[in-house]
Amino acid sequence: KYSISNTGTLIYMDKLYRWDNINREKSPSITLYEINIQTKIKQLACNNEIAHIITEEGLLYSWGEDSKELGILGLGYTYKVTEPVINSNLLNKRIINIAVSEKHCCCIDSSIILT
Secondary structure, rough: OOOEEEEOOOEEEOOEEEEEEEEEEEOOOOOEEEEEEEEEEEEEEOOOOOOEEEEOOOOOOEOOOOOOOOOOOOOOOOOOEEEEEEHHHOOOOOOOEEEEOOOOEEEEOOOEEEE
């Protein structure tokens, strides 16, 4: 089982990886970096700049660069985040689904209330 995003994120065999390929013309290869999340990943949602994952426990992790400063990381700030950060704004919620576009992000918690 795997999921892949255009933000340089890969879920493979229940492990989360990111990659960097800064100079594609000089080196077509990529380097994978395993991201240590101590739980199973249920869902990956992303756009060209950001990525979110939901864990089996319903926690939401977010990372990327909100270059348009729209707040779509949902973390309360818009600067670049290179590693997944738990969304502390939603710690009291059990997130069950998430959707992301270029200009918005929304999630549903287990009480089926849009947040």
